[in-house]
Amino acid sequence: MKLIGLSLKGLRRDLRAADVRALFVALMLAVAATTMIGFFLDRLDRGLTRQAGQLLGGDLVLEQGRPFDGELRQALRDAGLRLSDQVDLVSMVSQADAFQPAGLKVVDDHYPLYGRVRVDRGNGIEALDHGPRPGHAWIAPRLAQLLDVKLGDSVQVGTLALTISGLIDREPDQQAGFAGLTPRIMLNLADLDATGLVRPGSRIEYELLAAGPSAAVDSLSGRLDELRDAGVEVRDVRVDRPSLGRSLERAQKYLSLAGLAAVLLAGVAVAMATRRYVDRHLDTAALLRCFGASQRQLGQLFAWQLGWLGLAAAVIGALLGLAGQAALLALLVRFLPLELPPPGWLPWLMGILTALAVLIGFAGPTLLRLRRVSALKVLRRELDPIPVAGWLVVAVASLVFGALLWLYSGDALLSLGTLLGGLVALVVLWGVGQLLLSLLLGVLARLPQGNGGHAWRLGGRQLARRRQASLGQLLAFAVTFAAMAIIVLVRGDLLTTWQAQLPANTPNYFAINIQPQERDGVETLIEEAADSASGLYPMVRGRLTAIDGRPPSEMVPEEHRNDGALRRDLNLTWRGSLPQGNRITAGEWFGAGASQTIDGAVPISVEEELADRLGLSLGDRLTFTIGSDTVTGEITSLRHLDWESFQPNFFIIFPPGALEGFGHSYITSFHLPDASNAMLGEMVRQYPGVSILNVEALLEQVRGILGQVTRAVEFVLGFVLLAGVSVLYAALTASRPARAHEGALLRVFGAGDRMLSRMQWAEFALLGFASGLLGAVLAELAAVGIYAWLGLTPRLHWLLWATMPPVGALAIGIIGFTLSRGTRRQAPMASLRLLGET
Amino acid sequence: MSHSSENQQARILHASGLGKRVKNGERELVILEALSLHVDRGESVAIVGSSGAGKSTLLGLLAGLDMPSSGELEMFGQSLRALDEDGRAALRAGRVGFVFQNFQLLPTLTAMENVMLPLELSPRQDVTAKSRQWLERVGLGGRLDHLPKQLSGGEQQRVAVARAFVTEPDLVFADEPTGNLDETTGKRIIDLLFELNREAGTTLVLVTHDLALARRCDRCLQLEGGALHAIERRTGVGV
Incomplete structure (x- = not known):
């Protein structure tokens, strides 16, 4: 001392x-x-992480094609998690003679677990901590425009008529992606049965959202692995957080x-x-x-x-x-x-x-x-x-x-x-x-x-x-x-x-679902109003069904067998030149006129991170199922691409001539100065089938x-x-x-x-x-x-x-x-x- | 050796056959050889010698700051050879005081803090009061908070003297205490040193080349050729 x-x-x-x-x-x-x-x-x-949880809808998200059982719910609650149920499906909604496919988001009374929904209920935009009440529907302004409805009108969903009581400005759990491209309609879970849309064979995704401390999620790791094995899609915010x-x-x-x-x-x-x-x-x-x-x-x-x-x-x-x-x-x-x-x-x-x-x-x-x-x-x-x-x-x-x-x-x-x-x-x-x-x-x-x-x-x-x-x-x-x-x-x-990386004219809008016959018209509209555009890319949806002739599940490293690229259709494109911002990291870009087949396969280029996850290398042959047909490509190059470029990016690129025969649409991105917003209305009017995605918010973020x-x-x-x-x-x-x-x-x-x-x-x-x-x-x-x-x-x-x-x-x-x-x-x-x- | 006798308590220092050699390349340099000395309680002993005679070396050995190459040395009845460096330090703690030619005050410490330093090593409570009291004794009661550089040479040495006596030691070593001072100031310091020594009954071992100063001690020994010779006897104590 x-x-x-x-x-x-x-x-x-x-x-x-x-x-x-x-x-x-x-x-x-x-x-x-x-x-x-x-x-x-x-x-x-x-x-x-918190924001990611909000974007994901919870700290843990489970998704499958049928409802979740009570025992699982109890296990999650016992671990200390708050739960919310959600059902996603695509269906036609109508008003008078107007029909429009819409993405239904059916939420319970606990929605949203994180963040608030920004809705205009007639008094300007409000941030609310709940979804629509039974009997009511909130819809995206674009759907309102397409159906020509306004607040207070009624809209038909399946066999049920719902009152439109809100226009959705932003959902807290809105993921920026191309999955939910159909315009949104949100309704209460209590109304789901009455719509009559839940029938055997309907494509419905049931989601169980959970929020709570990460220790609670950790304590369930064994159970989550079992669920994954049983085919349930499990998203953990810490692993699957959408990264900036x-x-x-x-x-x-x-x-x-x-x-x-x-x-x-x-x-x-x-x-x-x-x-x-x-x-x-x-x-x-x-x-x-x-x-x-x-x-x-x-x-x-x-x-x-x-x-x-x-x-x-x-x-x-x-x-x-x-x-x-x-x-x-x-x-x-x-x-x-x-x-x-x-x-x-x-x-x-x-x-x-x-x-x-x-x-x-x-x-x-x-x-x-x-x-x-x-x-x-x-x-x-x-x-x-x-x-x-x-x-x-x-x-x-x-x-x-x-x-x-x-x-x-x-x-x-x-x-x-x-x-x-x-x-x-x-x-x-x-x-x-x-x-x-x-x-x-x-x-x-x-x-x-x-x-x-x-x-x-x-x-x-x-x-x-x-x-x-x-x-x-x-x-x-x-x-x-x-x-x-x-x-x-x-x-x-x-x-x-x-x-x-993000110059002032970085694209702030994406336009998708452009049909081949609409292509020239849309391009002209964009060229007139936008100060930069990526050009139009054709897009074909296909599922990877074989690697070197065998099912992907046998060929892919074990930890990536549940990879999203295997579960969903991939967007494929064709193109003669290497897209801007892409860089070849292995092999060679197929030159012009490379559509000749190599023993029945066309040369293809694969994005390097996907190749890495799926264990793919040059020379591997990938078979895609497009509609009822298949097409096989041999990997001749791997590409690095910049996901933050706000340009259309593709995992798989085919040479011209290989995919044109399949049904396809076009995608493009462009930058629109605020003043030109009138063009969007014009586009919606002339080409109602074209979906426009505003990524300004994401870009701003x-x-x-x-x-x-x-x-x-x-x-x-x-x-x-x-x-x-x-x-x-x-x-x-x-x-x-x-x-x-x-x-x-x-x-x-x-x-x-x-x-x-x-x-x-x-x-x-x-x-x-x-x-x-x-x-x-x-x-x-x-x-x-x-x-x-x-x-x-x-x-x-x-x-x-x-x-x-x-x-x-x-x-x-x-x-x-x-x-x-x-x-x-x-x-x-x-x-x-x-x-x-x- | 008239003091080979009974009273161990009275014997403060005892050296026999003390030698110090240092290696200088291939050659061995003999600084001290077969030197014997004893100092009793309350004595004042001066060691004189010309520059390079080995005075400081001897002082270092006697104080246990250095180890001899040969011979035996006891301080307070304890053989120094049996102790390691830490043991010798522990033996000095609180019982030995020092006054140096170049004062050895720490420049970042005030006069008061310099005096407090040795006291702070021991488990005492009255550190501040004691230090102030000793600074007052040496006439620096008004300069407690001055840093060494704000004091004259004489004042600095007075602080050093206060520091040497503040633990009320049994033994004080002084190494050319007036070496850096003018004659008048030096004389004042010496007066002070002897006065305190007498009052406190401390044993004083003083190394100097100043014969006048040496003569004020009870005994005066000359270091020459590595050995000690008595040059004056006043109290019948011998070498």
Whole structure:
């Protein structure tokens, strides 16, 4: 207890020291950055899961062709889930002479489990937490238009007449897809029997929606597997959540990367500040040994002292992080398409863990030196304990950083790879650094005599004299600059990629069900009003019924036998040229005139992820059943396509000539500026069979999230830059006494302030220049791996090579020069006394 | 060796056949050889010698800060050879005080905090009161919160003296206590040192090259050629 009190007192006294402040700031920044990112990602992730649950209709959705039994319901309720029943079917609805196929969504009184239905019941759009009452129907405005009905009219569904009491603006569980393309009519489950639509042979999907904690869903995993085996379609929100795709995944990866960069930078700062801290406390330790303290007591004393510092930095850092993410979200609230849950506890824990890990990893080995101080040092100053071996410091720090990498990424292999790569890079850099220093000094030696050249030469010689220390600083600064540069580079490329991905004229409407005879008319309408269009793609629906002549269920890997692509009809198209945005990843695109068959099969191109899931490769033969016919294709290419492009995308593409004989319709996507909405009415009037899908909302959502994440990225970038500056500060603080000493000696020998200033400036600038150059090498090397990880296209960054050395020279020059101002002003006597040499 | 006798309690330091050699490349350098000494409770002993005679080495050995190459050494009746570094530290704790030539004050600690340091290692409650009391004794009652750099050399050494006596030690070692001070200030410090020593009944072992200062001790020994010789006897104590 005594030691704990003493350590606290010691720390309080120590707060006057620059190195302790540098340690504190570095740790605080590391924790602030990681917790801010942690809080943000945690909330975003939970928000997205919640939103996904809403889109799916529940956390767990079961679907089959017959009603669910009571025993299953009870089991789900017992597990702690709330339930809601829903029935989906397609049927004709009519009003007077008008008939129209509509998608019936029959809901019970518990609907919706998540979110609200936006409906216009005659008083503008309201958000309601229930569906239509018995005897009532809510319909999509398009259906109202097609049937020419309005609120209060009646509509015939099967044998039942229902009153139209609402126009649906948005359903909470509306999935963006092409499954429910028929316009919506929503009615109450109590009315279902009276419609007479439930007959043997009707195609009806019964859905059981369940909402509740994920632990409840987990507890049912055995039961869910049995259901899957029995042919029930089971959707778990955590597995089947409709993802916002790679953009968000990239952003999350980027933020984690930035957080880790901040941790690494803070670690470097901590390592440098600790060296100075230990140097400064050698006398204290020796004195305490003199006064009778044991090694153990000394070790504990300093460990406690830094432990308190770490804890304080962690708490303040975590609060900063919390405030940071709150500020971030406050700024972004209007861009948020999500309702975010409150901050969780995990980021707090991770923040404190990070601070302690950084402290142990980056300061621990150096701190051991204090334990080994001999009491005799009080009589003989030169008796400093041997510094801890550089390799040990680097090894322990790397190990801890690797563990943090693992903790944050959850990917052991990636962490190990990064770690080993980093270590190899450090060894190489050490060699390159040596070379670079020698080279610089060689160049300086050839500088012409004269006042300016003299200062540069002297500055260079200073660097050379402390070769090992200079190399250490050089490496630390290079790593710092590289980490900062990577975060800046990746940010730029990420934002460019996003902007390129969703340009202003990204299609916001899809038109489908365009019949061949309507094709030209629709195309003309779109061309006149839209400012961009994807062109029309033919679409044939066919089911995959054989792979290499055998049933798919025998050929597909076991875990994908329930894949949606096997259960439903797939959209097939034909096309002579590779669609825009598609990329061949294996095999070759069939050229023009490739419709010739290869032993009775036509060449086809398959999307790579589908091929991967179904275990398909080049040369496999797929048989599709289209109506009553079959067509067989041989895979001659695999394609990568961008699902977020808002273009019509196809899993399977045939060459022209293979599918034309089958019944087909066309699909297209286009961008319509708001003002041209009249065209939609025109289209519906002229071509009532064509379905128009508005994806503006989805597009806005993706844009909103990207915008939000962009700001997060920029915010975090700021933190990383701050962490970088803290490294520079810590490093230069650490070397200040030695520089002060040299300065004082030179002053004693007659160097003037002007000379000293120039010399120090030269020394820092040289160090910065070399670090910048080395940092550019490191950043470019690391970028190759990081870009691959993020799925960005690697490129050479010329600007980096041009700017890093001069920026490094300027940054280190300014900070170092400013920090040494005090020592230049000090009388030589004071500087020398500082080192106990008088 | 008139003190080979009875009263173990009275014997503070006892050294016999003490030697210190250091390796310098291939050569072995003999700093101290077969040196014997004992110091009784309440005595003040000065060790004088020219620069490089090994005074500081001897002081380090006597205080248990370093280990001899040969010979035996006892402090407070306990053989130092039988103890490891931590054991020797524990033996010093609270019982040995130090005054150094370069003061050895910690620059980030105030005068008060510097004096408190040795007390804080022991389980005492009266750390603050005791430290203030000793700083007042050395005439620095008004400078408690000053940092070393805000104090003159003489004032700094007075803080060091207060720190040496604050634990009420049995034994105080002083290594060239006036080495960094001008003559007048040095004299004041020495007066203070002897005054406190007398009042507290502390044993004082002082290393100096200043003969005038040495003569104020009960005994004065010269270190030369690695061995000790008595240069003056005032109280009948011998080498």
